Amino acid sequence: MSDLKVEDFCPFCCPSHNGGSTPIPTTGKTIFYTSSQQDKMAKMEVKTSLLDDMIGVGDMVLLEPLNEDSFINNLKKRFDHNEVYTYIGSVVISINPYRSLPIYTPEKVEEYRNRNFYELSPHIFALSDEAYRSLRDQDKDQCILITGESGAGKTEASKLVMSYVAAVCGKGAEVNQVKEQLLQSNPVLEAFGNAKTVRNDNSSRFGKYMDIEFDFKGDPLGGVISNYLLEKSRVVKQPRGERNFHIFYQILSGASEEFLCKLKLERDFSRYNYLGLDSARVNGVDDASNFRTVRNAMQIVGFMDHETQSVFEVVAAVLKLGNIEFKPESRANGLDESKIKDKNELKEICELTGIDQSVLERAFSFRTVEAKQEKVSTTLNVAQAYYARDALAKNLYSRLFSWLVTRINESIKAQTKVRKKVMGVLDIYGFEIFEDNSFEQFIINYCNEKLQQIFIELTLKEEQEEYIREGIEWTHIEYFNNAIICDLIENNQTGILAMLDEECLRPGTVTDETFLEKLNQVCATHQHFESRMSKCSRFLNDTSLPHSCFRIQHYAGKVMYQVEGFVDKNNDLLYRDLSQAMWKANHSLIKALFPEGNPAKINLKRPPTAGSQFKASVATLMKNLQTKNPNYIRCIKPNDKKAAHIFNEALVCHQIRYLGLLENVRVRRAGYAFRQPYEPCLERYKMLCKQTWPHWRGPARAGVEVLFNELGIPEEEFSFGRSKIFIRNPRTLFKLEDLRKQRLEDLATLIEKIYRGWKCRTRFLLMKKCQVVIASWYRRYSQQKKYQKIKSSAITVQSYIRGWKARKVLRELKHLKRCNEAATVIAAYWHGTQARRELRRLKDEARNKHAIAVIWAFWLGYKVRREYRKYFRANAGRKIYEFTLQRLMQKYFLEMKNKMPSLSPIDKNWPARPYLFLDSTHKELKRIFHLWRCKKYRDQFTDQQKLIYEEKLEASELFKDKKALYPASVGQPFQGAYLEISENPKYKKLKDAVDEKIIIAEVVNKINRANGKAASRIFLLTKNNVLLADQKSGTIKSEVPLGDVTKVSMSSQNDGFFAVHLKEGSEAASKGDFLLSSDHLIEMATKLYRTTLSQTKQKLNIEISDEFLVQFKQDKVCVKFIQGSQKNGNIPTCKRKNNRLLEVAVP
């Protein structure tokens, strides 16, 4: 593959690269190669290609010739010109410049924003933009894998990626807050998790993987941070020239006196055993100002004040733990014991953390081992006490760190549950080779092996495999697959980690040496494992390999590990007494850090070892990464001195080798820069060819073939796989893209043109339609107007003619009429004349006759008067008088005839008297008329009516003006039989007893003679008798023949009392007279009077007086009527006053 020339497959090379002389191959169709297009291409390249002003080559794929030297020279050349980024296809190589370059400005961000990956010179921003856009637009989760050794610039690269994404993604108050929190989590974690090492002044001592979550628009929603194995041994001991974690120095330098005092700390570093002294200050690092940055960042991330306070208290406690020292003390039983030298520090720690001093002191002196419900307490010797102290400090610190990560996650986690797109940024500790490499380095390097593995899997292997799968010819590229090293470490049975775990769990004495022995047995034959004691004893003479070491040939180089501490570190043992003491702390954070210290939750099971925990979390990470679209940044360290401008070729060469970058380029070059399944490819570019546009009916592959032939792309530029088209050179792709862009613009113009045409035509048609409608309306309207005008003119003309005709007729008629009238007038005048003449004649005749008559009369009169003159004077007066009187009487009667009043007897009208001399006549006439009309009225009556009126007349004669009761009775007809004796069966007995005709039957009140009280009786009047009967039984109580009734007495007042006086000595008179009261007194008295008269021919005496005497048995009692009160209404009351007087009060 190495003899492949760039020009061979690069039809678009600019003249500067083919020396300006190589003619552009013209094998293809014309479309790419017209001179105008070449110019155009050149112009486009000036603006938009990574090849512009290129130093060396920007993409290693274009390197010619390709070998290690040219590779390194290219990097060096670029590095010397401040070009720290170079591509291998889509992989970015980044060389640490160790100084700040002006290539991360906001202008740069804008420059790279939304640009094609290969458009501009290589930059980490181009990769970030590519990843972000394919996340946003193609909905692919991304991961950015940053690898390289310690100090190569991984952490810086990860921060650059994050800040670029933050700069280009959505804006807005809420989004900005999320971004700010995500970015500010870095300083916090760096302060607690980074430290100065010999390789890097700001070396990450933990692995970090951060998922940034976005919504569908590409706005950040939040993030999740995972941390991997903090190098906690650094807390208690640092190699020469290195420092503890930054935070310790930051507190001591940056905190105020007051705050330090609160934390019981002193500013002097040398006061603290845990702080390595030789490099406490780092050039260019301002711990004090960093402390302020950290506190500020903590605030932004959302730490509450009390939480920050607790965190620093824990940090202070860790620092002070290092100052606790122990001295040996021998006990009588020979056991070694330790004792705290100076309890002051312990006291302060306890005050700071709220732990009971005695509890902690005891935890440092004793160790309790629990096995099968038995507790055994053993004393700790000095070494064990120190071990316990350091274990506590390490655990406190590493747990605090994990708590910080959890706490930050709480703050930055996405608030919504909507589906998220994820961009993972992995910044894990780089490959490390120190003088003394221990368990931590082993773990770190294992992790790097795994990352290399995934890189190989996803790029090299995957690429090759895809070619095989697609049936594309492939020249195999040799590359080193480090799977064998991964297996050496992680194999579940024979892996080093499995051996270590087995050793740790094995009963009996376990030491680092026994572990090494075991390794020697199991791994001795492994190619990548070396030790002095390995079976084949190849290395027995290798003095560079001490006895207590083993060496692994990592992909990045050989590393010798000191086996010392492996077992302990893997066990990661913290005495239970200590965790229980911590749990008892009166400090909520510390208590929360040691949940296993809770005696209620005692768990006798061993916790998983550090190695197996790490292995599991690395496996999870790898699984996670495999689901995402990887983007690689491979960081290279140019020198070991952390210095700018120094490019150590040997060092770089080493890194290039172990990173397999050359193989990477080879694979890339042997292969194809771009591949895509046929369907989407055809879909994307089909508009570039007439046959395929707008629809291709055949299979997609054939369509792509036609398309590429039509476009004249040189055959070596592409290959047809089984399901994909492979394009060798990126620029072919760019050209396709440009053509597509151009074509899209044309299509857009076409669409626009058609749309505009359609719009105009539609508008035109509409207007035309409107015009027709308007014209028709207008024509109708104008015709209508014209018609109306003609019509009105015709009418006018017509009316004029008619008028003229009419006037003519009228004139004729008028003439005729005038003629007629004239004739009539003439006739009338004529007749008039005639008539007047006749009248005059008649008048004359009549006058003459009258005159004759008058004259005759006068003559006769004269004659008569002369004749009778002698008689006339004696009788004339009388005769005239009689004649006049006669005439007046005649007139009077005639007038009276017309003024006669009605025939009603009660009509009082009568015409006025005309002449005084007729006064008597007038009255007489009135009387006669009244009598006459009364007679007339009477003549109408029947006999029965006459009888009634007779009776009424009788009553009038008897009572009118005598009794006050009378007027009320006039209107009441006299009924007589009020009680229907014959009909009512109740009175049958009474009827049987009386066989005569009954005149009156009525209920009366009989007044009791003794007390004046009334009792009801039936009063019967027959032709001959008066009877009183009981009202209820009907039995007759008294019967008086009419002959025995002498008198009836009554008052003149308005009452119904009356007394019937009986003949003295008669049979009926024995009981005395009757004093009765009735509502029909007038009728009764009248009837009694008339009956008595007709029977006895004698007039009954009716006495009307207000005081009369009544015979009661022997006595005569006076009945007196007085004007009484209205107490009882209108009913008169009767009262016996004394023996002689009965008083009736009449209201």
Ligand SMILES: Nc1ncnc2c1ncn2[C@@H]1O[C@H](COP(=O)(O)OP(=O)(O)O)[C@@H](O)[C@H]1O
């Ligand atoms: N792109 C860069 N520009 C300037 N200096 C850088 C850059 N990348 C790294 N450095 C310098 O290198 C040091 C180590 O980088 P760092 O990212 O911490 O390494 P790593 O994480 O790989 O161990 C940084 O502290 C910084 O001084």
Ligand SMILES: [Mg+2]
């Ligand atoms: Mg780092």
